[in-house]
Amino acid sequence: MTNYLISPMILLFLLLTCCTALAQVSGPTDYRPQIFDVQRYDASIEFPDPAQRTIIADVTMILKWTAGAPSASFPFHLRGLTIDSVLVNAQRADVVTIGDASSDTMHHRVTVAHAVTADMMDTIRVFYHGTMTNEGGASPWGGVHYNDSVLYALGVGFSNNYVSTTQHWLACYDHPSDKATFFARFTVPFSPWKVASNGIEIFTRPPWPEGKAIFTWSESHPTSTYLLTFAVAPYRTIEMDGVVPHVFYTLSRDSARSARSYSLVPRMTQTFADIYGAYPFDKVGYCNTVKGAMEHQTMISFPVSIAQRNDTINVTAAHELAHQWFGDCVSPLDFRYAWLTESFATYSECAWLEELRGDSVYRKAVQEKANSYMKTISKSEGVFALENFPRIAPSSNYPQTIYQKGAVVVAMMRAIAGDEGFTSAMKRYQSVRKYGTATTLDMKEALRPALGSKTDAFFDEWVTGIGWPQLNIEIGQDGSDTKITIQQVQQNLHPTWPIFTSLPLNVVYTRNGFAGIDTLDVVMYCDSTGLLEFNCTNLLSVNAGARCRSLVELLRTTLVFYESNSGFDNVSSIAGLTLAPNPANDSITLDRLDARASINVRIIDLQGSTLHTQTCAANETHCLISTRSFPNGVYSVIIEDGKTPIRLPLVITRGE
Ligand SMILES: [Zn+2]
Incomplete structure (x- = not known):
């Protein structure tokens, strides 16, 4: 028989192996339980x-x-x-x-x-x-x-x-x-x-x-x-009252300007307490430093250059303050979950603008973050997930992706959950994980009652998935009815990007009602193939209504006519017409399959005022239209060939 006593050498080996395993400390992007x-x-x-x-x-x-x-x-x-x-x-x-x-x-x-x-x-x-x-x-x-x-x-x-x-x-x-x-x-x-x-x-x-x-x-x-x-430092202090004491440390040189820049911080604390739950600590503190900003618990290190701006809106102060809930009261278990802090703090910048300036300014702020992510950040940092992102250059320990894309992802959570559902989910997350740590799973479970059947898809698509939906829109004229076909096409160029079934898409259109023309401003979702179809009289806008802004790119809008359309011959000169890119910034191109006749192009704003007119000559298949002078917003492009005028929605979203 083999010996029943383990040899002392093997015992020593086992002990060393066991204790070496136990002795491993957690690394920045992993968590190893300790005793x-x-x-x-x-x-x-x-x-x-x-x-x-x-x-x-x-x-x-x-x-x-x-x-x-x-x-x-x-x-x-x-x-x-x-x-x-x-x-x-x-x-x-x-x-x-x-x-x-x-x-x-x-x-x-x-x-x-x-x-x-x-x-x-x-x-x-x-x-x-x-x-x-x-x-x-x-x-x-x-x-x-x-x-x-x-x-x-x-x-x-x-x-x-x-x-x-x-x-x-x-x-x-x-x-x-x-x-x-x-x-x-x-x-x-x-x-x-x-x-x-x-x-x-x-x-x-x-x-x-x-x-x-x-x-x-x-x-x-x-x-x-x-x-x-x-x-x-040779600091002076400025004190302000609020739901808890607020104290600001400044050099005397900066104290007058800092007092103005920080003047709305007590209101920020109240605003975030309303959305996220009671302020979790005993004081709010800021100290002016050259580098920053950093959300140290109850003593935020704040860049003196921003404190000197006399900017009372101070979105940077709002961002750091929101971290007292997201990051400080509930901390990431390890730095794989840094999105649980930065995405929510950056979203809170938009929530603060909403408190001060209303919902249209909130939506504009979300749209700007979406644009800056899709147009600039994803190109400079690469396209990666919010959770467990790469850290080597051109990314870093805190890539802009988890801030700007992350903020839009939080705004989309709110769009799906509704304001009440979102607020209760945030308060639930804060109370369940209070003074502790969290992983993505904790956030997911806190949101599940509000996101319902979309919960798993939402986290798979937006948090651990990569990329964003790219849409082609077809406006099909079929008699007096207009059939809208919206199709996600991102997998043509990016096979690893998912189909986004949890994309909240704000669509505005008109429809003939009993008492005349109704305008509907609704949130819709694509099916599992990335397709969304509906009928209307006129499509007015996509991702530009009064409901929400999402991380989505509208590649092109095409006008198609169906064979059944009795007026097909009359409008053949504008059939197959494509408008791209849409949203646009400085210019758009009209592409025509049939350029036998000249057409007139008119761009009007939502009030119906004409901002631009242009003629695309016969045989001109690519017609370039400058939109450089247009402010960001929603417009209609009216195309007339002397017969039936048609209308295409146009969104201008110039990045900051
Ligand atoms: Zn931050």
Whole structure:
């Protein structure tokens, strides 16, 4: 028989394999369950010379074990700084560094010299010092900077492979999945320096150490480490009332202009509380910094150049504030799900414009984002999904796709769900995942009651799928009836793009009713082959009505006549006529199959005023019409050949 005792060598091998597997930390785009849960960071941090970015720190991490193990170790991240010593429950402990600076999971691992059991607590205390750095590269963003008399930290990088950059100043388990409370005592040279940070400021009564000042901050709500920050500067504060206190840190040079730029922030907080649920934290804070903006929990780092604009609408402030719900209160489990933060914050810019200026301005803002994605961003970054997108150039950790395409995708969720269904879904997501983390699945389940049978298709097509619908429209004259055929044709050129059965398409048309001509402004959907057909008197517009704007491209509009049409001979000179592109920006082309006769082209606006007239001469098969002077909007192109005038809808959407 084989031996029933496992040889000591094999046992050692098994133990090492098991513990190596357990020991893997989560990477920026994956989540590996750990047997610890950090409860709280308690930091004493001194910045002896802010302009030099120097730090002397002592950070206690209080952690709870979530499972038992005969031996355990704890990983923490800290980059570019020197570790002086590490204590476990006040006893010196060994620490090893795993990986080098090029690794996306480079971390330090401290051995805990006892068996652990579930719910047992331990404290790990790390002493370190050095000069704080940042993500590096051509234009560093994440990490620590000193510019324009402000020393500050931004919590994520654009080009670094490890994404979260709090490890450039705080020893912590630097992964969004492990949220903890944060308490910090910051010591800085006495006057004029002040420190802004997360949570509530607790006044620290002097006497302070000779020549030094102490600022204490406490964030009692769990926070993902990438949302922790500080800013040290000769700041002044501006305070405003609202549903919670609002405080703004500015240099005195900027305080008058900042007060105007931030003046509507309390109303923004109220607006988002109405849509997403009560503001989840104790204060709203902004601090002016050179680089930004970054949605640090309750202390947003905000670009001073924008704060100086006197722009009270301040959509950037609205974007960062909306992150307090999407990103901060409910954080992504890992950075594959960054769309759950950026798409919703960018959508919120449009919702804020709607609050201030009404629904037509909201739709215009959504349309501009759709245009900028389809015309510019998809060309520069490539075409990819919102979830788990590529990060290498020309993309990045935060590609514009998840902002601009993402905002339109959220607007389409709302169009399908209806305002009430959308608001309850957002509040459901916020309350179910409050102060925790989420994945795409959590958002999908929160929306399911509102999106109903379209839920799975919507997420497959818009969140994990790529591309967008491209439509050809045929307007078929058949006697007095007009048959509209809208067909998705994107797979002709892009076979990997899906057919979008969950595209909410806002169609406006007229129809003969009992009391005259009715105008209908409705949302319709294509079938599983990407086809939508209906009859009307006149098609007025596609994706340009008063209901919604979607991520859709109208490639061409063609006029066709059916054999059964008794007037076929009379109108043959304009049969098979195509208008493209539509939507247009600076010009459109009329293509004619039959160019024997000349035709007159007239473009009118929705009020019926003629804006442009032109003649396409006989034998002119391609007729170019400049639309450069037309504002964005919906128009009709009237084509007359001296017999029956016909009408084609035209949309002008010039990108910003
Ligand atoms: Zn954002």
